[in-house]
Amino acid sequence: MSSLTEKMFRKEDPLVYQDKDSHLIRSLTTKDFLALGVGTIVSTSIFTLPGVVAAQHAGPAVALSFLAAAIVAGIVAFAYAEMAAAMPFAGSAYSWINVVFGEFWGWIAGWALLAEYFIAVAFVASGLSANFQGLISPLGFDLPKALSTASTGNNGGLMDLVAIIVIILVTTLLSRGASQTARVENTLVILKVIAILVFIFVGATAIKSANYTPFIPKYHVNADGSAFGGWQGIYAGVSEIFLAYIGFDSIAANSAEAKNPQKTMPRGILGSLVIAVILFISVALVLVGMFKYSDYANNAEPVGWALRQSGHALVATVVQAIAVVGMFTALIGMMLAGSRLIYSFGRDGLLPKWLGKLDNNLPNRALIVLTIIAIALGAFFPFTFLAQLISAGTLIAFMFVSLGVYALRPREGKDIPMPSFKMPLYPVLPALGFLGALGIFWGLDIQAKTYALGWFILGMIIYFAYGMNHSTATLDKMAEHEKD
Template identity: 75%
Template structure:
């Protein structure tokens, strides 16, 4: 469990991955992944169910925690630009067993997040069709056992399209990503500008509603409601891990990784807070209860029907950016497991022509299609944050083990987490506090996932690990 991988081994193994991604590509990848389905859904949901107009504070506090962890990620990625992000880093600084736990946690995020975004894209696409009086038969519109469904065919098609784009290389995928991210940000800015003309100041009063318990036992109003909103909103910000997972393909990673990670988070937080404030200003937060697409609803009910249709259309197209980002990062994580023998080595093989981890991409796509096509959207949304927060805690504490080795057996990076040794501890505590705010079901499912992971590690990983073959 405590055997540490030599960082030079990872440098050698990942040297065949082409370094083609720039700061612009990572900003697009980060913004595209973070500003995904969630910005068009979560602000309204959190306002109605937990925070009222103070949803903007939930966005801000979640961003502060994510920002602290992002500093740790930026230093790790600059010092160790390896595929697999937290999995590979923790392998080097804590040991193989701890690396497996962190990587297994992230693997849950990517399997589920790809399916979650595909399901969200499908829901928004069906909503867009409905505005034209069109619909998809229930059997092909919903997951198995949900509302008469057999398979969510739109989710399946979305994953397959993104897999085909990525199959041809990250340079081509980055070009598609860059264009779609610009379109999506323009759509969000258009909503903000139009929404500002329909704001009613009285909707902001009281800004922090009085606390009471919801029927399901969750908190509404007061600081407890804001805290509940933080834990819900936080799943939107975990996308910066997708940047770090691709650091082995970065040009000049010492500069590109910190700029990409921190820059994309700043852009995303600004957009989230703006959308939240505009939404609750347009209509009283109670109107958003049970509304799956509050941005489109607010525009339509304020008389901007054409704008609602256009923005929702661009939003659906823009959701492909999150799928591309998650699938790119998830396939690199699976590749890292195969590279190290922790999972079948087939996953760690690169294509002979382009040096791409397409075996891992294929397996990720098949699993994501199965999850997204057959499990409902609400079920998936509960499971994303838990595993990622555990990986975040590992990375935050990992700075204490990384710093003494920088300039020795690990490169001395140009970017370092400021206010060491205080900030890594704050990042750890922040991630722990957000984790404790998750609902019980999310914690139970993540516990089951970890038990399965430990069984696989001791039954397969330990025996086939490349580190244990030395």
């Protein structure tokens, strides 16, 4: 038993990760991380979720749902910034928790994040497909239902061909390296932010104040048992849209490829979140002001629809075209981070070691595995099915990182370098970050929590059957005993 617990709770030496990740090229700057963060956070969600959540849960108060989610995300982002500055390793929360709490807890946090990346890539690809189809449909181009409707959940759909194609395109780009990818990302993010600003300014001219009344609709229970209106509806909205803010983890996952990570990581994480919050709340307020919130029910591309319905067909086409191209930025960010996480598992032997091998200093083997699984999810599962499942895994990792600050502080300046950024209002803020993430997790629907439990059980089976016994930390320890 003591041997079992020793393996589970053995903490990785940070110098080991520093050595293992030394082959990754440090080429990313603050500008690259801001683009990566904004590109990932301001993704499919900003063009889809404000309308969907307003119709299903919160009404015009969807803006308050975004604000509440942003406050929790902001607190956790402080913890991420300190962790990333102190330990700029590939794998973000997985590697950090492995160092401060031990291998087993690191695996749980990493396994939860892995679910996020698998599903998030599929979700973004599905949303991109929905907007692309909304763009080409008025031009007379309609894909056969069997090849186009998995992302929206309509009957008769077989697979989402567009989602498959875009995932493959992004994989091809990423296989050429982070620095080349960053140049594409930076350009696309600028275009996407311009498209969002155009929507905000043009959409604002079509706002009708009556659509904001009542701002917080009266509470009732939807047919599916979920909440609508009142604080209950706002809370349900927070749980559903929290996935919109998960992108800053994708910045942290690439910290092993950062130039001067002590400065670039906090600036990239916190800066991108501030920009994203402003854009999200602005889009939500404009969208629910243009039309009655109920008009956005079951609409996977509400931004383009609202512009077309308000007489701005040309603007809708331009904005939606840029938005579709811009959604590539979110796929780039998620797939970049997800492949680094899978690489980290292989690097440490918790998954087959060939996943931790580099090809031309790039984790392309891990990237291929991520691509195959994301295609299966994005092509064959409905858009609405994927939304809440992303949040579950992310929130579990956020809870670990918030608590991890308590274990990190006593080691800073000793075996872990003193970071240039520290989470403010310590020790209160880490606890608030943990409680906020727990509260949002509690608000997820039963299906999301059930699938999260199933994913957790699968992860436990893999860890105890394979990972624990093949861990490089365990094998190194065994080799030391044999020498003695």
